[in-house]
Ligand SMILES: Nc1ncnc2c1ncn2[C@@H]1O[C@H](COP(=O)(O)OP(=O)(O)OP(=O)(O)O)[C@@H](O)[C@H]1O
């Protein structure tokens with residue numbers, strides 16, 4: 338057996354509000370295999386986004402380890418973590434988080450500004466990513482000129498343009514109609530099956546959870562396998 342891509346052990350995290358400490362994650366231990374398509378479900382406020390953000394290195398943890406390909410990201414300093422994130426993780430959000438004044442192509446090019454690629458190479462990579470999500474004919478459109486499903490596809494192109502091994506998605510179908518949601522899930526399925534991307538997706542949507550290979554449920558800070 339290959340070693341899991343992500344090994345989470347005894348992860349804990351709480352938030353402090355005034356003098357009140359709110360425990361969110363308590364002693365979470367589980368692995369995510371390379372090439373997995375995992376859905377995280379659970380009630381509102383159960384800590385799904387918090388856990389996803391810890392795995393993606395956006396949020397710090399209070400205790401425990403998150404070892405990704407041998408690197409414990411829970412112990413990295415902010416600068417090191419930012420570099421690690423930019424190399425290994427692509428992000429997809431519920432509300433797309435595109436920059437309104439930039440075109441689809443410019444939005445997808447953004448993560449590449451942190452790399453040493455030339456302007457021409459950046460453009461080629463961004464065009465290839467937009468082609469992979471089926472939007473070669475919308476490269477010069479601004480987000481406001483695109484449908485919700487198309488905006489989410491631009492966001493997915495932006496997430497994959499740096500060729501990350503891990504894609505994290507927080508409610509990626511949460512703001513979409515049924516057909517657009519189905520299209521986005523099919524696209525995520527293809528990224529997983531054809532490009533071998535490991536996907537961790539938070540969702541309320543049972544159809545989205547069905548698209549994943551494995552479903553885990555968070556409840557009161559604890560994680561369990563869901564049927
Ligand atoms: N920055 C913060 N400061 C204080 N408390 C926070 C912060 N972020 C989240 N929390 C609290 O942590 C708990 C978990 O939040 P989280 O956003 O992870 O839940 P969630 O499962 O993603 O919920 P939802 O399904 O509604 O998105 C909540 O009780 C929330 O109020």
Ligand SMILES: [Mg+2]
Nearest residue numbers: 385386387507
């Ligand atoms: Mg959330």
